[in-house]
Amino acid sequence: MFMDLGGPNDGTPKVLIVVERGEWEGACRLPHMLRRAGALVAAFAPAACRLFRSRYIDRAIHPRGEFLPSLREHLEAEGGGYALVLLSDEGLVQRLASEEGHDWLDPWFPVDRRRAGDLISGKAPFVKACQLWGVAIPESRICFTQSELASAGRSLGLPIVVKASHGCAGDAVRRADTLDDLPQVFRELEPMVPLVAQEFIDGRVGSSIILYDRGVPVCSVSSYKHRCFPAPYGPSCAREMLDGPYLDPMLERVGRMTGFHGFCAVDWVQRRSDGAFLAIEFNPRPTPPLDAGFCVGV
Structure with a gap:
Protein backbone atom coordinates (compact mmCIF):
# COMPACT_ATOMS: atom_id res chain seq x y z
CA MET A 1 0.00 0.00 0.00
CA PHE A 2 1.25 3.48 -0.84
CA MET A 3 0.44 6.48 1.29
CA ASP A 4 -0.42 9.85 -0.25
CA LEU A 5 2.22 12.52 -0.40
CA GLY A 6 1.84 15.38 2.03
CA GLY A 7 0.05 18.58 1.17
CA PRO A 8 1.68 21.29 -0.96
CA ASN A 9 2.62 23.47 2.01
CA ASP A 10 3.74 20.98 4.65
CA GLY A 11 7.42 21.81 4.11
CA THR A 12 8.53 18.32 3.07
CA PRO A 13 10.19 18.25 -0.37
CA LYS A 14 8.53 15.92 -2.84
CA VAL A 15 10.40 14.25 -5.67
CA LEU A 16 8.93 12.47 -8.69
CA ILE A 17 10.94 9.68 -10.34
CA VAL A 18 9.94 9.02 -13.97
CA VAL A 19 10.83 5.79 -15.78
CA GLU A 20 9.35 4.73 -19.11
CA ARG A 21 11.23 1.43 -19.34
CA GLY A 22 11.71 -0.79 -16.32
CA GLU A 23 15.34 -1.90 -16.28
CA TRP A 24 17.22 1.22 -15.14
CA GLU A 25 19.05 0.17 -11.99
CA GLY A 26 20.06 3.72 -11.05
CA ALA A 27 16.41 4.68 -10.67
CA CYS A 28 15.81 1.73 -8.34
CA ARG A 29 18.36 3.10 -5.89
CA LEU A 30 16.90 6.59 -5.80
CA PRO A 31 13.96 6.06 -3.40
CA HIS A 32 16.12 4.94 -0.46
CA MET A 33 18.61 7.75 -1.01
CA LEU A 34 15.89 10.39 -1.35
CA ARG A 35 14.12 9.13 1.76
CA ARG A 36 17.38 9.37 3.72
CA ALA A 37 17.61 12.97 2.54
CA GLY A 38 14.16 13.68 4.00
CA ALA A 39 12.08 13.73 0.82
CA LEU A 40 8.79 12.07 0.04
CA VAL A 41 9.06 9.96 -3.09
CA ALA A 42 6.56 9.45 -5.89
CA ALA A 43 7.21 7.27 -8.93
CA PHE A 44 5.61 7.50 -12.37
CA ALA A 45 6.26 4.29 -14.30
CA PRO A 46 4.52 1.26 -15.82
CA ALA A 47 3.12 -1.09 -13.19
CA ALA A 48 5.66 -3.80 -14.04
CA CYS A 49 8.64 -1.50 -13.43
CA ARG A 50 11.06 -2.97 -10.90
CA LEU A 51 11.26 0.47 -9.31
CA PHE A 52 8.07 -0.37 -7.43
CA ARG A 53 9.81 -3.14 -5.52
CA SER A 54 11.28 -0.42 -3.31
CA ARG A 55 9.57 0.03 0.03
CA TYR A 56 10.67 3.68 0.09
CA ILE A 57 8.16 4.87 -2.50
CA ASP A 58 5.35 6.87 -0.95
CA ARG A 59 3.11 7.04 -3.99
CA ALA A 60 2.92 4.90 -7.13
CA ILE A 61 1.49 6.47 -10.28
CA HIS A 62 0.94 4.37 -13.40
CA PRO A 63 0.34 5.80 -16.88
CA ARG A 64 -3.18 5.42 -18.17
CA GLY A 65 -2.80 4.73 -21.86
CA GLU A 66 0.21 6.16 -23.72
CA PHE A 67 3.14 7.12 -21.54
CA LEU A 68 3.87 10.72 -22.53
CA PRO A 69 0.26 11.96 -22.65
CA SER A 70 -0.30 10.40 -19.21
CA LEU A 71 2.86 12.03 -17.85
CA ARG A 72 1.78 15.38 -19.26
CA GLU A 73 -1.64 15.05 -17.66
CA HIS A 74 -0.09 14.27 -14.28
CA LEU A 75 2.48 17.07 -14.36
CA GLU A 76 -0.04 19.67 -15.48
CA ALA A 77 -2.33 18.62 -12.63
CA GLU A 78 0.20 18.10 -9.83
CA GLY A 79 3.66 19.13 -11.07
CA GLY A 80 3.70 22.31 -9.02
CA GLY A 81 3.93 20.22 -5.86
CA TYR A 82 7.27 18.62 -6.77
CA ALA A 83 10.59 20.08 -5.71
CA LEU A 84 12.30 17.96 -8.38
CA VAL A 85 11.26 15.72 -11.25
CA LEU A 86 13.90 13.11 -12.08
CA LEU A 87 13.69 11.69 -15.60
CA SER A 88 15.64 8.53 -14.86
CA ASP A 89 15.33 6.66 -18.16
CA GLU A 90 18.21 7.61 -20.50
CA GLY A 91 16.35 6.65 -23.65
CA LEU A 92 13.43 8.86 -22.65
CA VAL A 93 15.70 11.81 -21.78
CA GLN A 94 17.64 11.59 -25.04
CA ARG A 95 14.49 11.24 -27.13
CA LEU A 96 12.77 14.20 -25.50
CA ALA A 97 15.95 16.27 -25.69
CA SER A 98 16.03 16.02 -29.48
CA GLU A 99 12.31 15.96 -30.33
CA GLU A 100 10.20 19.05 -30.83
CA GLY A 101 6.69 19.54 -29.55
CA HIS A 102 7.12 18.78 -25.85
CA ASP A 103 7.10 22.34 -24.49
CA TRP A 104 4.84 21.22 -21.65
CA LEU A 105 7.87 19.38 -20.22
CA ASP A 106 10.20 22.40 -20.16
CA PRO A 107 9.60 23.37 -16.48
CA TRP A 108 10.76 19.91 -15.36
CA PHE A 109 13.34 18.96 -18.02
CA PRO A 110 16.94 18.69 -16.70
CA VAL A 111 18.34 21.13 -19.29
CA ASP A 112 17.11 24.05 -21.36
CA ARG A 113 16.21 22.03 -24.43
CA ARG A 114 16.67 24.99 -26.78
CA ARG A 115 20.19 25.67 -25.57
CA ALA A 116 21.53 22.29 -24.49
CA GLY A 117 19.02 19.63 -25.51
CA ASP A 118 21.12 18.44 -28.42
CA LEU A 119 24.33 17.97 -26.46
CA ILE A 120 22.76 15.49 -24.01
CA SER A 121 20.98 13.59 -26.79
CA GLY A 122 23.93 11.32 -27.58
CA LYS A 123 27.68 10.74 -27.34
CA ALA A 124 28.53 12.47 -30.62
CA PRO A 125 26.87 15.80 -29.70
CA PHE A 126 28.52 15.66 -26.27
CA VAL A 127 31.96 15.26 -27.86
CA LYS A 128 31.33 18.26 -30.13
CA ALA A 129 30.19 20.35 -27.17
CA CYS A 130 33.27 19.42 -25.13
CA GLN A 131 35.50 20.49 -28.00
CA LEU A 132 33.72 23.86 -28.13
CA TRP A 133 33.67 24.42 -24.36
CA GLY A 134 37.22 23.29 -23.68
CA VAL A 135 36.31 20.23 -21.62
CA ALA A 136 39.31 17.89 -21.74
CA ILE A 137 38.49 14.71 -23.69
CA PRO A 138 40.54 12.15 -25.63
CA GLU A 139 41.21 13.28 -29.19
CA SER A 140 38.06 12.34 -31.08
CA ARG A 141 36.47 12.13 -34.52
CA ILE A 142 32.80 11.81 -35.52
CA CYS A 143 32.37 9.20 -38.26
CA PHE A 144 29.45 8.37 -40.54
CA THR A 145 31.16 6.03 -43.02
CA GLN A 146 33.70 3.22 -43.00
CA SER A 147 36.20 5.38 -44.86
CA GLU A 148 35.84 8.13 -42.24
CA LEU A 149 36.45 5.56 -39.51
CA ALA A 150 39.56 4.29 -41.29
CA SER A 151 40.80 7.86 -41.65
CA ALA A 152 40.19 8.42 -37.93
CA GLY A 153 42.19 5.31 -37.11
CA ARG A 154 45.14 6.55 -39.14
CA SER A 155 45.05 10.08 -37.72
CA LEU A 156 44.41 9.17 -34.07
CA GLY A 157 46.82 6.25 -33.99
CA LEU A 158 45.89 2.75 -32.94
CA PRO A 159 44.40 1.34 -30.84
CA ILE A 160 41.24 3.43 -30.83
CA VAL A 161 37.91 3.14 -29.05
CA VAL A 162 34.80 3.26 -31.25
CA LYS A 163 31.36 3.85 -29.79
CA ALA A 164 27.89 4.46 -31.15
CA SER A 165 26.27 7.77 -30.32
CA HIS A 166 23.55 5.90 -28.42
CA GLY A 167 24.06 2.94 -26.14
CA CYS A 168 24.56 2.10 -22.50
CA ALA A 169 26.44 -0.36 -20.30
CA GLY A 170 29.13 -0.72 -22.95
CA ASP A 171 26.83 -2.49 -25.41
CA ALA A 172 27.95 -0.32 -28.34
CA VAL A 173 31.64 0.16 -27.55
CA ARG A 174 34.46 -1.56 -29.42
CA ARG A 175 38.26 -1.40 -29.35
CA ALA A 176 40.15 -1.60 -32.64
CA ASP A 177 43.82 -2.53 -32.34
CA THR A 178 44.65 -2.51 -36.05
CA LEU A 179 43.30 -0.98 -39.24
CA ASP A 180 42.15 -4.45 -40.23
CA ASP A 181 39.78 -4.47 -37.23
CA LEU A 182 37.91 -1.37 -38.37
CA PRO A 183 35.70 -2.88 -41.14
CA GLN A 184 34.24 -5.41 -38.69
CA VAL A 185 33.77 -2.74 -36.01
CA PHE A 186 31.97 -0.54 -38.52
CA ARG A 187 29.69 -3.38 -39.65
CA GLU A 188 28.69 -4.08 -36.05
CA LEU A 189 27.95 -0.44 -35.22
CA GLU A 190 26.80 0.88 -38.61
CA PRO A 191 23.06 0.78 -37.72
CA MET A 192 23.82 3.25 -34.91
CA VAL A 193 25.83 5.93 -36.77
CA PRO A 194 27.18 8.48 -36.14
CA LEU A 195 30.10 6.81 -34.41
CA VAL A 196 32.63 8.40 -32.10
CA ALA A 197 36.25 7.34 -32.62
CA GLN A 198 38.56 8.25 -29.74
CA GLU A 199 42.22 7.75 -29.07
CA PHE A 200 42.78 4.96 -26.59
CA ILE A 201 44.00 6.39 -23.28
CA ASP A 202 46.14 4.17 -21.09
Whole structure:
Protein backbone atom coordinates (compact mmCIF):
# COMPACT_ATOMS: atom_id res chain seq x y z
CA MET A 1 0.00 0.00 0.00
CA PHE A 2 1.25 3.48 -0.84
CA MET A 3 0.44 6.48 1.29
CA ASP A 4 -0.42 9.85 -0.25
CA LEU A 5 2.22 12.52 -0.40
CA GLY A 6 1.84 15.38 2.03
CA GLY A 7 0.05 18.58 1.17
CA PRO A 8 1.68 21.29 -0.96
CA ASN A 9 2.62 23.47 2.01
CA ASP A 10 3.74 20.98 4.65
CA GLY A 11 7.42 21.81 4.11
CA THR A 12 8.53 18.32 3.07
CA PRO A 13 10.19 18.25 -0.37
CA LYS A 14 8.53 15.92 -2.84
CA VAL A 15 10.40 14.25 -5.67
CA LEU A 16 8.93 12.47 -8.69
CA ILE A 17 10.94 9.68 -10.34
CA VAL A 18 9.94 9.02 -13.97
CA VAL A 19 10.83 5.79 -15.78
CA GLU A 20 9.35 4.73 -19.11
CA ARG A 21 11.23 1.43 -19.34
CA GLY A 22 11.71 -0.79 -16.32
CA GLU A 23 15.34 -1.90 -16.28
CA TRP A 24 17.22 1.22 -15.14
CA GLU A 25 19.05 0.17 -11.99
CA GLY A 26 20.06 3.72 -11.05
CA ALA A 27 16.41 4.68 -10.67
CA CYS A 28 15.81 1.73 -8.34
CA ARG A 29 18.36 3.10 -5.89
CA LEU A 30 16.90 6.59 -5.80
CA PRO A 31 13.96 6.06 -3.40
CA HIS A 32 16.12 4.94 -0.46
CA MET A 33 18.61 7.75 -1.01
CA LEU A 34 15.89 10.39 -1.35
CA ARG A 35 14.12 9.13 1.76
CA ARG A 36 17.38 9.37 3.72
CA ALA A 37 17.61 12.97 2.54
CA GLY A 38 14.16 13.68 4.00
CA ALA A 39 12.08 13.73 0.82
CA LEU A 40 8.79 12.07 0.04
CA VAL A 41 9.06 9.96 -3.09
CA ALA A 42 6.56 9.45 -5.89
CA ALA A 43 7.21 7.27 -8.93
CA PHE A 44 5.61 7.50 -12.37
CA ALA A 45 6.26 4.29 -14.30
CA PRO A 46 4.52 1.26 -15.82
CA ALA A 47 3.12 -1.09 -13.19
CA ALA A 48 5.66 -3.80 -14.04
CA CYS A 49 8.64 -1.50 -13.43
CA ARG A 50 11.06 -2.97 -10.90
CA LEU A 51 11.26 0.47 -9.31
CA PHE A 52 8.07 -0.37 -7.43
CA ARG A 53 9.81 -3.14 -5.52
CA SER A 54 11.28 -0.42 -3.31
CA ARG A 55 9.57 0.03 0.03
CA TYR A 56 10.67 3.68 0.09
CA ILE A 57 8.16 4.87 -2.50
CA ASP A 58 5.35 6.87 -0.95
CA ARG A 59 3.11 7.04 -3.99
CA ALA A 60 2.92 4.90 -7.13
CA ILE A 61 1.49 6.47 -10.28
CA HIS A 62 0.94 4.37 -13.40
CA PRO A 63 0.34 5.80 -16.88
CA ARG A 64 -3.18 5.42 -18.17
CA GLY A 65 -2.80 4.73 -21.86
CA GLU A 66 0.21 6.16 -23.72
CA PHE A 67 3.14 7.12 -21.54
CA LEU A 68 3.87 10.72 -22.53
CA PRO A 69 0.26 11.96 -22.65
CA SER A 70 -0.30 10.40 -19.21
CA LEU A 71 2.86 12.03 -17.85
CA ARG A 72 1.78 15.38 -19.26
CA GLU A 73 -1.64 15.05 -17.66
CA HIS A 74 -0.09 14.27 -14.28
CA LEU A 75 2.48 17.07 -14.36
CA GLU A 76 -0.04 19.67 -15.48
CA ALA A 77 -2.33 18.62 -12.63
CA GLU A 78 0.20 18.10 -9.83
CA GLY A 79 3.66 19.13 -11.07
CA GLY A 80 3.70 22.31 -9.02
CA GLY A 81 3.93 20.22 -5.86
CA TYR A 82 7.27 18.62 -6.77
CA ALA A 83 10.59 20.08 -5.71
CA LEU A 84 12.30 17.96 -8.38
CA VAL A 85 11.26 15.72 -11.25
CA LEU A 86 13.90 13.11 -12.08
CA LEU A 87 13.69 11.69 -15.60
CA SER A 88 15.64 8.53 -14.86
CA ASP A 89 15.33 6.66 -18.16
CA GLU A 90 18.21 7.61 -20.50
CA GLY A 91 16.35 6.65 -23.65
CA LEU A 92 13.43 8.86 -22.65
CA VAL A 93 15.70 11.81 -21.78
CA GLN A 94 17.64 11.59 -25.04
CA ARG A 95 14.49 11.24 -27.13
CA LEU A 96 12.77 14.20 -25.50
CA ALA A 97 15.95 16.27 -25.69
CA SER A 98 16.03 16.02 -29.48
CA GLU A 99 12.31 15.96 -30.33
CA GLU A 100 10.20 19.05 -30.83
CA GLY A 101 6.69 19.54 -29.55
CA HIS A 102 7.12 18.78 -25.85
CA ASP A 103 7.10 22.34 -24.49
CA TRP A 104 4.84 21.22 -21.65
CA LEU A 105 7.87 19.38 -20.22
CA ASP A 106 10.20 22.40 -20.16
CA PRO A 107 9.60 23.37 -16.48
CA TRP A 108 10.76 19.91 -15.36
CA PHE A 109 13.34 18.96 -18.02
CA PRO A 110 16.94 18.69 -16.70
CA VAL A 111 18.34 21.13 -19.29
CA ASP A 112 17.11 24.05 -21.36
CA ARG A 113 16.21 22.03 -24.43
CA ARG A 114 16.67 24.99 -26.78
CA ARG A 115 20.19 25.67 -25.57
CA ALA A 116 21.53 22.29 -24.49
CA GLY A 117 19.02 19.63 -25.51
CA ASP A 118 21.12 18.44 -28.42
CA LEU A 119 24.33 17.97 -26.46
CA ILE A 120 22.76 15.49 -24.01
CA SER A 121 20.98 13.59 -26.79
CA GLY A 122 23.93 11.32 -27.58
CA LYS A 123 27.68 10.74 -27.34
CA ALA A 124 28.53 12.47 -30.62
CA PRO A 125 26.87 15.80 -29.70
CA PHE A 126 28.52 15.66 -26.27
CA VAL A 127 31.96 15.26 -27.86
CA LYS A 128 31.33 18.26 -30.13
CA ALA A 129 30.19 20.35 -27.17
CA CYS A 130 33.27 19.42 -25.13
CA GLN A 131 35.50 20.49 -28.00
CA LEU A 132 33.72 23.86 -28.13
CA TRP A 133 33.67 24.42 -24.36
CA GLY A 134 37.22 23.29 -23.68
CA VAL A 135 36.31 20.23 -21.62
CA ALA A 136 39.31 17.89 -21.74
CA ILE A 137 38.49 14.71 -23.69
CA PRO A 138 40.54 12.15 -25.63
CA GLU A 139 41.21 13.28 -29.19
CA SER A 140 38.06 12.34 -31.08
CA ARG A 141 36.47 12.13 -34.52
CA ILE A 142 32.80 11.81 -35.52
CA CYS A 143 32.37 9.20 -38.26
CA PHE A 144 29.45 8.37 -40.54
CA THR A 145 31.16 6.03 -43.02
CA GLN A 146 33.70 3.22 -43.00
CA SER A 147 36.20 5.38 -44.86
CA GLU A 148 35.84 8.13 -42.24
CA LEU A 149 36.45 5.56 -39.51
CA ALA A 150 39.56 4.29 -41.29
CA SER A 151 40.80 7.86 -41.65
CA ALA A 152 40.19 8.42 -37.93
CA GLY A 153 42.19 5.31 -37.11
CA ARG A 154 45.14 6.55 -39.14
CA SER A 155 45.05 10.08 -37.72
CA LEU A 156 44.41 9.17 -34.07
CA GLY A 157 46.82 6.25 -33.99
CA LEU A 158 45.89 2.75 -32.94
CA PRO A 159 44.40 1.34 -30.84
CA ILE A 160 41.24 3.43 -30.83
CA VAL A 161 37.91 3.14 -29.05
CA VAL A 162 34.80 3.26 -31.25
CA LYS A 163 31.36 3.85 -29.79
CA ALA A 164 27.89 4.46 -31.15
CA SER A 165 26.27 7.77 -30.32
CA HIS A 166 23.55 5.90 -28.42
CA GLY A 167 24.06 2.94 -26.14
CA CYS A 168 24.56 2.10 -22.50
CA ALA A 169 26.44 -0.36 -20.30
CA GLY A 170 29.13 -0.72 -22.95
CA ASP A 171 26.83 -2.49 -25.41
CA ALA A 172 27.95 -0.32 -28.34
CA VAL A 173 31.64 0.16 -27.55
CA ARG A 174 34.46 -1.56 -29.42
CA ARG A 175 38.26 -1.40 -29.35
CA ALA A 176 40.15 -1.60 -32.64
CA ASP A 177 43.82 -2.53 -32.34
CA THR A 178 44.65 -2.51 -36.05
CA LEU A 179 43.30 -0.98 -39.24
CA ASP A 180 42.15 -4.45 -40.23
CA ASP A 181 39.78 -4.47 -37.23
CA LEU A 182 37.91 -1.37 -38.37
CA PRO A 183 35.70 -2.88 -41.14
CA GLN A 184 34.24 -5.41 -38.69
CA VAL A 185 33.77 -2.74 -36.01
CA PHE A 186 31.97 -0.54 -38.52
CA ARG A 187 29.69 -3.38 -39.65
CA GLU A 188 28.69 -4.08 -36.05
CA LEU A 189 27.95 -0.44 -35.22
CA GLU A 190 26.80 0.88 -38.61
CA PRO A 191 23.06 0.78 -37.72
CA MET A 192 23.82 3.25 -34.91
CA VAL A 193 25.83 5.93 -36.77
CA PRO A 194 27.18 8.48 -36.14
CA LEU A 195 30.10 6.81 -34.41
CA VAL A 196 32.63 8.40 -32.10
CA ALA A 197 36.25 7.34 -32.62
CA GLN A 198 38.56 8.25 -29.74
CA GLU A 199 42.22 7.75 -29.07
CA PHE A 200 42.78 4.96 -26.59
CA ILE A 201 44.00 6.39 -23.28
CA ASP A 202 46.14 4.17 -21.09
CA GLY A 203 44.76 4.80 -17.63
CA ARG A 204 42.09 4.08 -15.05
CA VAL A 205 38.44 4.55 -15.97
CA GLY A 206 35.93 5.94 -13.50
CA SER A 207 32.77 7.93 -13.06
CA SER A 208 31.44 10.91 -11.12
CA ILE A 209 27.78 11.10 -10.15
CA ILE A 210 26.78 14.73 -9.67
CA LEU A 211 23.79 16.58 -8.29
CA TYR A 212 23.57 19.85 -10.23
CA ASP A 213 21.44 22.85 -9.36
CA ARG A 214 20.92 24.41 -12.80
CA GLY A 215 24.50 23.79 -13.79
CA VAL A 216 26.11 24.39 -10.40
CA PRO A 217 27.51 21.28 -8.68
CA VAL A 218 25.91 20.72 -5.27
CA CYS A 219 27.73 17.49 -4.44
CA SER A 220 29.35 14.58 -6.24
CA VAL A 221 30.63 11.06 -5.69
CA SER A 222 33.58 9.83 -7.76
CA SER A 223 35.05 6.36 -8.05
CA TYR A 224 37.27 4.21 -10.22
CA LYS A 225 35.73 1.24 -12.03
CA HIS A 226 37.81 -1.42 -10.32
CA ARG A 227 36.14 -4.30 -12.14
CA CYS A 228 33.56 -4.51 -14.95
CA PHE A 229 31.19 -7.31 -15.92
CA PRO A 230 30.49 -9.03 -18.23
CA ALA A 231 32.74 -7.15 -20.69
CA PRO A 232 35.67 -4.72 -20.25
CA TYR A 233 33.51 -1.73 -21.18
CA GLY A 234 30.39 -2.93 -19.39
CA PRO A 235 28.90 -1.95 -16.01
CA SER A 236 31.19 -1.89 -13.01
CA CYS A 237 30.72 -4.53 -10.33
CA ALA A 238 33.44 -3.25 -7.97
CA ARG A 239 34.43 0.36 -7.35
CA GLU A 240 37.23 2.19 -5.59
CA MET A 241 36.15 5.53 -4.15
CA LEU A 242 38.13 8.64 -5.05
CA ASP A 243 38.47 11.57 -2.66
CA GLY A 244 39.80 15.04 -3.34
CA PRO A 245 39.13 18.06 -5.59
CA TYR A 246 40.85 16.61 -8.67
CA LEU A 247 37.69 16.41 -10.76
CA ASP A 248 36.06 19.66 -9.64
CA PRO A 249 37.25 21.80 -12.61
CA MET A 250 35.90 19.28 -15.12
CA LEU A 251 32.56 18.86 -13.35
CA GLU A 252 32.12 22.61 -12.98
CA ARG A 253 32.78 23.15 -16.68
CA VAL A 254 30.38 20.36 -17.69
CA GLY A 255 27.78 22.01 -15.46
CA ARG A 256 28.22 25.37 -17.18
CA MET A 257 28.12 23.67 -20.56
CA THR A 258 24.90 21.73 -19.95
CA GLY A 259 23.08 23.78 -17.30
CA PHE A 260 21.95 20.40 -15.97
CA HIS A 261 19.46 20.22 -13.09
CA GLY A 262 19.26 17.00 -11.10
CA PHE A 263 21.37 13.83 -11.04
CA CYS A 264 23.67 12.80 -13.88
CA ALA A 265 27.07 11.19 -14.35
CA VAL A 266 30.30 11.94 -16.20
CA ASP A 267 32.50 9.00 -17.14
CA TRP A 268 36.22 9.75 -17.36
CA VAL A 269 39.66 8.22 -17.70
CA GLN A 270 42.70 9.25 -15.69
CA ARG A 271 45.70 9.17 -17.99
CA ARG A 272 48.48 7.10 -16.48
CA SER A 273 51.33 9.17 -17.90
CA ASP A 274 50.43 12.48 -16.24
CA GLY A 275 47.38 11.86 -14.01
CA ALA A 276 45.11 14.12 -16.10
CA PHE A 277 41.36 13.43 -16.09
CA LEU A 278 39.61 13.31 -19.48
CA ALA A 279 35.83 13.13 -19.92
CA ILE A 280 34.65 10.27 -22.12
CA GLU A 281 30.84 10.15 -21.73
CA PHE A 282 27.88 11.96 -20.20
CA ASN A 283 24.92 10.07 -18.72
CA PRO A 284 21.86 12.35 -18.36
CA ARG A 285 20.30 10.20 -15.63
CA PRO A 286 21.02 8.85 -12.15
CA THR A 287 23.48 5.94 -12.37
CA PRO A 288 23.71 2.97 -9.97
CA PRO A 289 26.73 4.07 -7.85
CA LEU A 290 24.96 7.22 -6.66
CA ASP A 291 23.75 5.62 -3.44
CA ALA A 292 27.34 4.82 -2.44
CA GLY A 293 27.72 8.44 -1.39
CA PHE A 294 26.68 7.71 2.19
CA CYS A 295 29.72 5.40 2.47
CA VAL A 296 32.02 8.40 2.05
CA GLY A 297 29.95 11.04 3.80
CA VAL A 298 28.14 12.55 0.80
